Amino acid sequence: MELPYAEPFKIKMVENITRSTKEERLRWIKEAKYNLFNLSSDKVFIDLLTDSGTGAMSDKQWSELMLGDESYAGASSYYKLQHAIKDIFGFPYFLPTHQGRAAENVLFSVLVKEGDIIPGNSHFDTTKGHIEFRKAIPIDCTIDEAFDTTLYHPFKGNIDLNKLEQVLSQHHQKIPFIIITLTNNTAGGQPVSMENLKEVRYLANRYQKMIIFDSARFAENAFFIKTREKGYENRSIREIVRQMFSYADAMTMSSKKDGIVNIGGFIAMNDEKLFKQATIYNIMFEGYITYGGMAGRDMNALAQGLQESTTYEYLESRIGQVHFLGNKLKEYGIPIQEPIGGHAVFVDALKFFPHIPQSEYVAQLLAVELYIEGGVRGVEIGTLLADRDPKTGQDRYPKLEMVRLAIPRRVYTNNHMEYVAAALKNVYDRRTDIRRGFKITYEAPILRHFTVELERL
Ligand code: F0G
DSSP, X not given: OOOOOOOSOOOOOOOOOOXXXXXXXXXXXXXXXXXXXXXXXXXXXXXXXXXXXXXXXXXXXXXXXXXXXXXXXXXXXXXXXXXXHHHHHOOSEEEEESSHHHHHXXXXXXXXXXXXXXXXXXXXXXXXXXXXXXXXXXXEOBOGGGGOTTOOOTTTTOBOHHHHHHXXXXXXXXXXXXXXXXXXXXXXXXXOOHHHHHHHHHHXXXXXOEEEEEOTTHHHHHHHHHHHSTTOTTSOHHHHHHHHHTTOSEEEEETTTTTOOSSOEEEEESOHHHHHHHHHHHHHHTOOTTTTTOOHHHHHHHHHHHHHXXXXXXXXXXXXXXXXXXHHHHHTTOOBOXXXXXXXXXXXXXXXXXXXXXXXXHHHHHHHHXXXXXXXXXXXXXXXXXXXXXXXXXXXXXXXXXXXXXXOTTOOOHHHHHHHHHHHHHHHHTGGGOOOOEEEEEOOSSSGGGTOEEEEO
16 A cells, blocks of 8 residues: 655644634624624634635754844855755845745835836735836736636646737836746745746846846745646655756745744845846835844744755645645635635635625635634725725625635644535535625725724625
8 A cells, every 4th residue: 555645744843722602703703894804813713814824933943043144244144055955945145034025125226216127927915016006017028828617727827828929018118027836826836847847937138138037935836846746756755856946037935824934024036237226225114234124033943944945755745635625625616816825725716606696705704704713813805905996986896705714834733724615515515595795885995805894784
């Protein structure tokens, strides 16, 4: 019998979590105005709000904290992290930042100006935010297959080369760079193939454009290349990562994901001139070059985390757990985005509640019902997140209306996943009894999903 994968770690310390009753949760979520962000974490049993900054560090990472060098300038921790980044990604220059969006802020301060156009594959919200804040325009060139949740495509994060070429030829002068998000969070944690990266590089060379990778989940992307793309079966994760990044000029990183640390980010690049320009903004916004918003100890833990996240055994158990949950949901007939992504399972709320109109915030409804059922917190990726159209003031209805169940790294067991699946099944079984969604009673002009207040219809 072939042995199944098993976690390449054992548990040394535990954090107790407490269960609550359905009556308590009904009260708490009402008091929270049906916004899951308003719940204090002690009211949540299993927290799948995000996989960002919520992972468990290893004993080696914890011991690295003790070795942190907190010197303002020239700390050994900076050089340790620089060495790890050079080794793993191949970039000689790097700047630490306090998290991913800070990396975007610094790099885009150098590269993006009013009127620019930045093509990519479903830019993440903060990426889009930093582009639009500078009065530039992100253009989504993701392949169409990504928007059909039932269709199998091994690399739904891919860029459609025809769409990209059209943007490049039309707006050539206005494009400072192409951005590729690995894996593509917005489209469901879907990976980009090596072939696609190579072809985008080829196109970018023809138009002499830089390529930047938004690399938050780069290691998970590498795992999918190894397991799904022909020719990479026998290559190590580290070899695949090096090849992936050979097609990029620079990267932004949210270390809170595949760095397996609780806070941190960085920018890395090949070009010394770009490094020098970015340094100016880094010093202004983040901190001096050799710490940029991170404590020395945290840079140490990150250098170690990057080593751990780029091993096959770790990724096999990590992504294996995400797929364990996804497959359980499929067994129960629950509609999810396929194929299952790297960091999360996305439940298709429009298919879950076909009898409720999208205007009643169906993904939010599903997230709230799942919380009431089992104390499980997911997040709405749908109409609330999409905000209103700034021109018309009307809700924008995205093609996909989903609940994301993002799984923190090395935190929960598969028993927890069984529990989540059972809770969702119970909601599914009573779905036709749920007839109405929500209306908004308060909302902020942008990024409303964080603070929105709702009332049941
Ligand atoms: N890029 C991607 C693809 C992300 O998913 C995120 C964050 C960022 C950039 C920004 O990084 O949070 O460190 O500032 N995603 C989190 C999430 C918030 O829940 O998916 P950050």
